[in-house]
Amino acid sequence: MREIGGYRLVALLGEGGAGQVHLARAGSGRLVALRTVHTRLAADPRFRERLRREVVAARAVDGPYTAGVLAADPDAEPPWLATAYCAGPSLSEAVSALGPLDEGQLAALGALLAQALTAVHAVGLVHRDLKPANVIVTRDGPKVINLGIAKGISGSGDDSTVGSPGFIAPEQLTGDAENGPAADVFALGGLLALCATGRNPFGAGSAPKVLHRTLHDEPDLDGVPGTDWREFLGRCLARDPAERPTVAEALAWCAARGTPEPWWEREPVTGLIRQHEEATAELVAAAPVPEEPVPTPEAPAAVPDTAAATPPTTRRRFLLWSASGAVAATGISTAVALEGGGNASGTATDTKTTSWPRGRTVWTREVGDLQHGGSLLRHGDALYVHDTTKLTRLDPATGAVRWQRDAHGVTQVVPHDKDLVHIVRADQHGAPTLAALDATTGDIRWETRGPVAELDGSSGLLALGDKVACLVTYESYGTEGRSWRAYGYDLLTGAPLWSHEGTAAGVTALRHAGGRFAIAASTHSPSDPLYVLRASDGHQETTIEGGALRPDAHPGAVGTGYFAAGEAVSAVDLTTRTTLWSRGVTASVSVTPTATGELVHAGSPTELCALDATTGRTRWLRTDVARITTPGSTPPLLANGHLYATGPEPGTGQPALHALDPATGKLVWATPFEGHGEVYGTAGDGLVHIYAGTTLTTFSAPS
Template identity: 35%
Template sequence: MSLRAGDPAEIGGYPLEARLGSGGMGTVFLARTASGRPVAVKLIHRHFAEDDEFRIRFRQEVAAARRVSGAFTAAVVDADPEADQPWMATAYIEGRTLAQHCAADGPLSGAKLRNLAIGLAEALRDIHRAGVVHRDLKPSNVVLSPEGPRVIDFGISRAADQETLTMTGRIIGTPPFMSPEQLQSPRDVGPRSDVFSLGTLLVYAATGSGPFGADSPYLMAYQVVHEEPSLGAVPEALRAVVEPCLAKEPGERPSSDELLVLLRNLPVDLGGADAAGPGAGRPGDMATQHLSPTPVGPGAASTLGGRRPRHRWRPALAVAVAVAAIGGSVAALNAVRSGGDDRGKSVAASEAPLPDGFRPWRKVVLGGREDIPDELRCVARGDAVYCGGGGVVAARLRAHDGSRVWTVKSPGVPAQGVHLVGATGDAVLGYRIAAEDDPGSPPTEVVAVDATSGRELWSAPSGAQSQAVTGRTQDAVVLGSAVVMVDGPDSRLEARDAHSGAVRWATPFPGGTQCAPVPAGPRLFAMCATRAEIDAVAVRHPTLYEVDRASGKLGAPIAVDGPAVPMGVAGGTLVLLREHLDGVAWDGYDSVARVDPASREVTYSRLGRTYAGTPGMADGTVYVSGQTGLVTAIDPSTGRQRWSRQTDVEGASGPVAGGGRLYFSSATGRVVALSPHDGATLWTTGPRADGLTGEQGASPRVTVAGRAVIVAAAKNTLFAFDTRKPPRAG
């Protein structure tokens, strides 16, 4: 929708391009950051600017949106609630709203309905873990993005630990999707009010109509408070989960965590709305195309037949589901232990021993500040485990019991994805971020510490261009006894002795480019892009140069059709995954590129479809792990899918290979072990930390130390266990 006469040209320094929609509180515009990234800017209507109550509420909206910015919501980019006309900019999420989708294509069914339900439950769980109650879950506040559903608009949300602000004489909420307590006693609204709203939302998604239907909002409010929901057209398996969500009393509803357990165990084929019954619509399909959203309200509600008695939520139901999940995991584990097939025997036979004196352990590695995000990653060398990231430059723990030997802390707040660099035989290398009140220090430094004592050996300023060039944060890499890094001014690659810091060679970037080091087995490449493409956040024509590890001399340029992300080496070739873009929006990976260093030829193979998720490579195979737990193995030489396996680990990073297994893990510490042969699930653990799921692009969290695995989870939590005796799921 184009801008109208009277619309501002820019808001807060963000040039406006189009209107996305307008509502009772404000207008949302499409804008661009200085680097070209699209953002959605919400501008509050001018007549609200003089309303003190509304300004307080808008400040709460900004604060709530900042608290929950994560995998399932739109991250806050900027805001000014004190401006003459308050505004907030968030990441722009392309896709139709659930309301738009159901109005155009009818309700969802089958796997699409199940994935929507799980995604919304995950969003709700993470919102509640951030201490926020949304209070306005409805179809127009759910965007069906290519990466999964996103919950938007925290305009009437509140922190669970704050007093509720009730705007005088105004209805706060949307009646068809409000809970009974929200209509009767707004000050008593808590997280389980959102669970009720999610229940109504899932009924709407499955049938095209809500569970309460009346022409008047007053009659509808009466039905919400006093009458039973109409669920006759809801698929039976989903109905069993939705019913307790719609209990009149909050205490009779499941929590968002309990709800997620139930939804994960629903069958993939949920069915859909009864085509011959009330509330039927056209076959639904989750929107995976990039469409500019326009405001469309939820479809008109209609009364559904087949009412069922309301049942009290029973925790025993969750226990039964968990026991069923445990049973499946234990059965798979027992097959491996007992050598029930040849594959299980080969796994056991190929394992290294446990570290001497090993027993399972769990530790928290404290950094410089308590609010540092989860960023720890580790490497193991014998009984030494070196970890770093977040507020930790580096730390050394003992692999057998997790006891700490030393820790070196970082005073500043790191960039996303800045982890431990690596370790040699006598030095450990990590990143130090300057404190906010220390403008004289380099923003980012590579720091080397003595592996035995933790004493700092040297430090050098480091640039931060690698993520823009390669799609990965890897400004420094350890190769043998050297560390290759980008220098502070972002002008050259440097190779330094890992222990002394002496510069072995320095190679300027080719003119007009920025580069990043790319290790490829025993080889080293520089991946470069023009400054213009980096500034435009559109690196479509990267160039690779093989780097002589002894002298730093660059080889002949190799042009790559990008954007592309380096994966690793297979058959002597460098493997990259090419990203598929729709405009400026990332849509996943659609092909494999293989670079032959000898001939400088690049070969491309199209994938069977576009895969979205977190990519990785192990033992010559490319893997993509999706947000909902689907892991796909891809042959890099042909682009063909080798196998695909649905797991219980959402937003997993990996793979890490060891002992004949592949390990994938999420920020919650949940780990799955798969057979590399066919993806068979060998075992799955339960979550071990309070972290977000659904993350994409994270680097692997598992470190193998003999027969033990060490897992990095949220809030700088580390834990280790014997792969033959994994913690039980549930």
Template identity: 35%
Template sequence: MTDVDARELTQVGPYRVIRLLGAGGMGRVYLAASASGRAVAVKVVRPELAGNADFRQRFRAEVNAAKAVSGAFTTPVVDADPDGPLPWLATAYVAGPSLQTAIQDYGPMPEPTLRVLGAGLAEALVAIHRSGIVHRDLKPSNILLAADGPRVIDFGISKAVDGTALTAEGQVVGSAGYMSPEHVAGGGALGPASDVFSLGAVLAFAATGRPPFGTGPFHVLMFRARHEAPQLDGVPPALVSLIAACMHKDPAQRPAAEQLPGLLGGVAGAAAGGVAGGAAGGVAGGAAPGWLPRPLENELLTMQEHLRTLVLTQAEAPPSPLLKRRSVLLGGGAVVAAAAVAGGTTVLLRSVGGGSGSGSGGKAAVTPAAGWTADLPGASMAPAGMAGNVLVCAGRSGAAGFDIATGKQVWSIDGGQNSVIRPYQQRVFAVRNDGKLHALDARTGKELWATEVEGERAPQIEQLSPAVLVATVGDTRLFGIDAATGQRRWVHAPPSDRFLSETVTQGGLLLRVDSGGGVASFEQFQKTGDINSHRSGSFYALDLNKGTVSWSQQGGDAALYAPPNGNALYAFDAQMNLQSLNPSTGTPVWSKPSGLAVSTLPMYSDSLSLVEGTLYCYPLTIMQGVKTGLVAAFDPANGRPLWKVTAAGRTGYSFAVSGRTLAFADTALHGLDNRTGKVMWTADPKLGKLDLAGPAGDLIMAGSANALYGLDTRTGRQVWQQAVTGGAAQAGQASWGVMRVPGQLFATFGSKLFAYRLPGVPPPA
């Protein structure tokens, strides 16, 4: 064993660690760079596993399996040390989002993109199978999108065709909804045809935005894969028969992976002409430029620019190695994506921006350039979401759509005192003054449907998913509304002594959190601030599509956090122990004392956030008589407390993480080192009272009544500002709303919408 803490590594072998990307059961994943500036993803095994001889043997087998694979659409292993104090593995870093994230953010892909995606994945499978390996877990989160095609990652759970297991006996390998029928059945060897089935399921997801067997508990999805036909409604007609053939229940009836590139038109052929206006024809060893839709292509450019900035900035720091190599294993082209330990965590570069490192040195922060300005049709609107090339701004006064290239208003709707407006993918869902739920096309503003929800009050939108909208009407009932038609699918009503506190979703589950004692208990808590009067709660896990209860749990605090792309739930019990729950059963995986006081912490799902491999606790301060200045950090793999700080008078309901900086507003705006919790900087008090608006590349955005400021994430120094214009709003009567998308930054204040260009990315066509 070793006493080296993998969390604090600054050097792994010859690679300088830039930032933590994520963590999983096996270890942590870091973005790192070689001396020449090559970016790599380094997976470092957990110290508690490093002393396990059986685990080392499996890890060594994983490295050997990875080295055996080469192909244009796989990610090569560049180095490894399976025999070091902390075994590690380095692979080429892919600066691109996972397919899962891309579909969630941008919706289904067009047919030309689907053909390139399918052909590239098929070529990757050919390379994998040629090495005698079956992947066994091909799914959207194990596929990264690069400028020259997709990349298949994660061979830590692969199985050699000769029967040599690379995982521990009894471990369930595979993801429900993408596993083949023979994989679900078990009891026999899996062949390459099993991966072809998974490829078909992945293409169906990319084409429709939903899994081909819907959503639901693990066992339900496994049953559907074995006995029901996949849902292919919405797949381009020209691809339906091919995807259906890939997903045939009989492995012998599926096409071979070698046949698929030709059937799909080939990587270069399918991309000819491009999707986003890129050049025609193929690129040697990859897909043509422009194979992705324009917004995704812009996102890749943004991520690549941030990666270059991170690597260049880090290269200026002096070396301080902590982990030495015993031996060097150079992979001649291999596939193991270290980032897959955290479920495709390379997407963190797109979500948190570019700042790297702490202290005052390094390159100057990259600042936005002025774009266009537009008038908002109503007051207090803020950027709320994207639908293609349309930015949706929404607020109590209504909503409007703007062309992101020109700033032209495309559509608008009125709001009102009771209005609720929520954009989601290609639609806008709204509760309007007529008390009905409305669905609109987010690109045009055209109404798609309107429906009434029975109850004494106007409905409230609780959760949104591709298939189901979940609403409440002021009581304990939840209504599942078909997102496509507006028809009611289901109703769920708990016992009468329960008070609906909140809902969260993860995968195909809707998790409702109820508080005990009913409304009277809740009102008592509001008056006194005594959380013990309102602590006995219940968790119900519902099938999001059907509303049926999969499991329930009584007791615990009214807090349950579900990372959107995770495979674990986090909750606090009545003694403020932090727990990890199995999403399929609700049973605890582990429970650790959090070290947090019981009496002063009202907890909600927003009180916990999983960001860059760290679980942060940031209790809200919205209850009358309840004050807390707490910010705490935990290891999400085992609940180990990392640090906590208590601020004097924290304000605001959110924090921002960018690089190694965690920013939040106290009596002033502070930047903490997110590894230690120590204050690195405090914003200049001359800027006035600042409200945190969020990260944007190298900047932390913060607003006052007079201006929007961009602060360098590493130093807190103001490097950019947008002053309030005369017609925007009267001082003190509006707040800033900020949203970043690939290539652009949008900000609202009062009646004005501002657009800025982010360097390194061309403006949208």
């Protein structure tokens, strides 16, 4: 078994741009996180000097709520350092499970973090990057990690700008004031505001946008409990460092308001901690047993050696943490590098190493524009790419073109079984038409000659029943007073079956369930109706007043459906249209229409979450990743047993595809992708297809 510095390596936790991080064991049995530096970095004398400074800074800090460096050798080949191994979820994961903190819970956390900062400042250092990912919640309480980025208050140490969007203080960006303890107070205020509201006080989006708001906008403290807390956090987040409270004042303020029983000692947080401990126990149990004892490194311990006598079969173990957490031994953790003073010309990066494997790129190709009326569809063994000019069928496994045809005017593509692909084509000078293509060749099997053009609108929606294709034509409400019209065609032959004239209204949705087509009419009113037609003959069976907002809920539907409206998610009995529960969320989201594994998943461009399908309670929330959808407002991409998202790649900070465990939100694997702009995706048969810019890339899980 390999050793470094007298530490026996147990398992690789992760690898990033700076090096590797291993779970390791000292001769005493103590588990540590041991980081080694890549050879190419170690060859730079400036890097080694920086690492020496980090080690000296971190080892000077000693406190019950910090995880410091235990031993290091910056001059070794390769350079390495070992830190106390913290067992538990990141602060963001713990708060997601618990929900936004109330005043007493918030005060307990604030007092503890202020006490940790006091230990850092007592030796003449500032942390510079206090954020949820740098706080690990253990059974002994939250621990502040990544002390290796600390810098002397006098200015000695690394001269680069360090911090993370939403938590970095304005003076760290502009250089207008000394980078002192007040910068950590600013980060503390941002972190507590996030824990109270579930969102960053300076908003979401790209790093430059968040940094611009930090410099020019007031923090968003809506939802912070109580006027006294809003006033306190407003002072912590003041742009002028002189207007912020000192750490001692913040500690006293929070300590006077904390709850007697800390929330991290109660479920569900204690359950998360146990999960982390048990997972590490499995890593330790699977490690090879050394033939000879390993000498204990001669280095002082910065925290009590509670793991030294821990037998490998007990529950008091340590866990490799989730993607939203961090390894305490990562040392260098430059979250945002800025050039030119406060000019946000740098890119957001995170050089922390992680344990997550990288997904495999299967193929990539350039395609047309999908962002203006296009679509990306996976259907069985076919991948359909519909851009503004053409419809292409690709082989999902290879990217090979099976066929391609003109798609000018095509507004909707709906595959059916393995034989047909139905398309709706809108003509500016007439009503929409419907055609069925041979799925193998792309040739037209049948097409309509068009409804009565002078009566029909120029827009169309298509839904497929068991045997009937229903095309609805309409104009936007208020345009010439046109009525919507529904037409039924034999799905396989195109033979006309029936027609139905509706009311003067637009149409926002068309659904099929239980032998019925449901048509959501739009007059821009909350009472907009849902019209339910029998698929067999087009007869209007019923009208549901106010039903347009939930087109899947009608007499032909069964089960429970989930709907998002504004910043709320609702569960509805589809047959009776009874609301079972409704819960507020922190952003305008789209939601999976059905439950998977007793969870319903919701996502926005700034977050993903899972709600209990029965109660609506938040099971987990991630604000560091964003949903992936297909073009248009559709549910988060859930397929292949994974929930797919976008976010920074662990270890590099590059835009990446994240495959998450839908039950826990934890990262399973990640991989960077090319392209820019809005990201769309579809998936099937173990493959996930991602579109960004004009680049389509297919990935699979790691081998």
